[in-house]
Amino acid sequence: xxxxxxxxxxxxxxxxxxxxxxxxxxxxxxxxxxxxxxxxxxxxxxxxxxxxxxxxxxxxxxxxxxxxxxxxxxxxxxxxxxxxxxxxxxxxxxxxxxxxxxxxxxxxxxxxxxxxxxxxxxxxxxxxxxxxxxxxxxxxxxxxxxxxxxxxxxxxxxxxxxxxxxxxxxxxxxxxxxxxxxxxxxxxxxxxxxxxxxxxxxxxx
Amino acid sequence: xxxxxxxxxxxxxxxxxxxxxxxxxxxxxxxxxxxxxxxxxxxxxxxxxxxxxxxxxxxxxxxxxxxxxxxxxxxxxxxxxxxxxxxxxxxxxxxxxxxxxxxxxxxxxxxxxxxxxxxxxxxxxxxxxxxxxxxxxxxxxxxxxxxxxxxxxxxxxxxxxxxxxxxxxxxxxxxxxxxxxxxxxxxxxxxxxxxxxxxxxxxxxxxxxxxxxxxxxxxxxxxxxxxxxxxxxxxxxxxxxxxxxxxxxxxxxxxxxxxxxxxxxxxxxxxxxxxxxxxxxxxxxxxxxx
Numbered sequence: 001x002x003x004x005x006x007x008x009x010x011x012x013x014x015x016x017x018x019x020x021x022x023x024x025x026x027x028x029x030x031x032x033x034x035x036x037x038x039x040x041x042x043x044x045x046x047x048x049x050x051x052x053x054x055x056x057x058x059x060x061x062x063x064x065x066x067x068x069x070x071x072x073x074x075x076x077x078x079x080x081x082x083x084x085x086x087x088x089x090x091x092x093x094x095x096x097x098x099x100x101x102x103x104x105x106x107x108x109x110x111x112x113x114x115x116x117x118x119x120x121x122x123x124x125x126x127x128x129x130x131x132x133x134x135x136x137x138x139x140x141x142x143x144x145x146x147x148x149x150x151x152x153x154x155x156x157x158x159x160x161x162x163x164x165x166x167x168x169x170x171x172x173x174x175x176x177x178x179x180x181x182x183x184x185x186x187x188x189x190x191x192x193x194x195x196x197x198x199x200x201x202x203x204x205x
Numbered sequence: 206x207x208x209x210x211x212x213x214x215x216x217x218x219x220x221x222x223x224x225x226x227x228x229x230x231x232x233x234x235x236x237x238x239x240x241x242x243x244x245x246x247x248x249x250x251x252x253x254x255x256x257x258x259x260x261x262x263x264x265x266x267x268x269x270x271x272x273x274x275x276x277x278x279x280x281x282x283x284x285x286x287x288x289x290x291x292x293x294x295x296x297x298x299x300x301x302x303x304x305x306x307x308x309x310x311x312x313x314x315x316x317x318x319x320x321x322x323x324x325x326x327x328x329x330x331x332x333x334x335x336x337x338x339x340x341x342x343x344x345x346x347x348x349x350x351x352x353x354x355x356x357x358x359x360x361x362x363x364x365x366x367x368x369x370x371x372x373x374x375x376x377x378x379x380x381x382x383x384x385x386x387x388x389x390x391x392x393x394x395x396x397x398x399x400x401x402x403x404x405x406x407x408x409x410x411x412x413x414x415x416x417x418x419x420x421x422x423x424x425x426x427x428x429x430x431x432x433x434x435x436x437x438x439x440x441x442x443x444x445x446x447x448x449x450x451x452x453x454x455x456x457x458x459x460x461x462x463x464x465x466x467x468x469x470x471x472x473x474x475x476x477x478x479x480x481x482x483x484x485x486x487x488x489x490x491x492x493x494x495x
């Protein structure tokens with residue numbers, strides 16, 4: 001894959017429209033081409049190094065506020081941050097991949113190291129911010145989506161929100177329970193993934 | 206009665222899109238990438254031992270397109286004037302067995318059989334059914350059922366309210382739903398990650414030696430039917446649901462505790478070759494004999 005191919009496919013990659021083989025080629029190019037990696041980070045509005053998150057299990061710093069800050073500093077209109085559609089989807093994918101990695105590590109029965117401790121609040125902050133932006137994007141796409149599809153999306157979101165509220169409440173009462181932390185992160189991951197899929201449908205309509 | 210007559214007259218006067226038969230064929234490489242776009246109706250794809258694509262079916266007049274050669278092709282149905290709206294079509298598409306497919310649907314059902322290559326299916330509320338022995342199956346539907354029958358190498362499924370069903374699953378599986386159930390029979394997976402929010406999970410089969418089975422659910426019940434002689438480390442946890450362990454005493458592991466609500470269970474059967482992890486918030490977890 002050339003750098004030009006990479007650029008042409010970035011949108012489709014972020015929306016999950018590449019075939020598995022194309023996605024693998026895209027990621028392989030990303031791994032070996034620093035220029036494209038930097039361009040992707042710039043376009044997605046992510047700080048340097050975020051594209052490496054999926055290869056790491058270290059809990060992330062609170063990245064999204066920094067992303068928001070950078071985007072805001074680029075002269076976007078105040079109040080609502082205008083994230084590029086595919087940049088938003090890319091951020092969601094990276095976050096999902098990262099938290100899936102953390103969850104996978106925590107599901108292992110081996111002795112847990114300090115580095116594998118799940119920082120739920122930091123992950124929640126990122127998920128909440130991405131979720132908010134994806135919800136805004138979905139609202140913009142509402143008129144393009146079939147009402148029945150929109151009803152399906154909203155029904156699934158209500159199921160997830162109920163689960164999220166219950167697990168968050170339980171975690172608040174028992175903050176040291178790692179299993180509850182995993183459940184909270186799993187619910188957030190489901191919500192962001194559903195919103196990402198829903199906004200992709202809106203973009204296609 | 207008057208309203209009925211008016212409605213009948215209105216329906217009779219509404220022009221339905223004219224349908225036409227399609228019968229097209231092109232030569233293509235045996236491992237070609239093929240993109241198929243049919244939003245409503247039925248898309249039936251069958252693998253065959255020829256280096257060509259053959260399409261038959263019924264489509265709205267002028268809406269079918271097909272092109273490509275060598276290693277790539279695309280075909281499908283879309284409004285000739287480019288306007289919005291799904292046109293129902295029935296397509297039966299024969300492709301080389303080793304092809305790599307990308308199939309898009311909105312409400313159309315997608316049926317795939319006889320392939321050994323790769324398929325990626327995306328639908329809004331149509332059902333997706335894949336049978337055979339493929340290297341890779343990726344399928345996603347917001348509301349439709351996803352069914353995968355046969356020993357695929359790698360399977361990635363994302364549902365919503367529909368049911369995910371797998372029979373004879375092997376290899377590597379990731380399946381997630383929101384409210385839909387995840388049901389597996391005759392499973393012997395090397396790696397499985399199953400995740401639902403409120404849907405139940407039922408796993409009937411075994412886990413390969415050194416394999417892993419992970420289940421995460423919020424409120425769905427989890428039922429694992431496993432061989433009594435399974436050699437595995439178990440790590441079961443339900444915050445507000447019961448855990449029932451019903452494997453026979455023969456395979457009973459050391460230190461197996463008495464099941465209780467809200468108390469995690471960790472124990473080993475046999476040599477502990479495989480690993481079984483279940484996390485639930487308030488669903489019941491049952492580990493039972495086949």
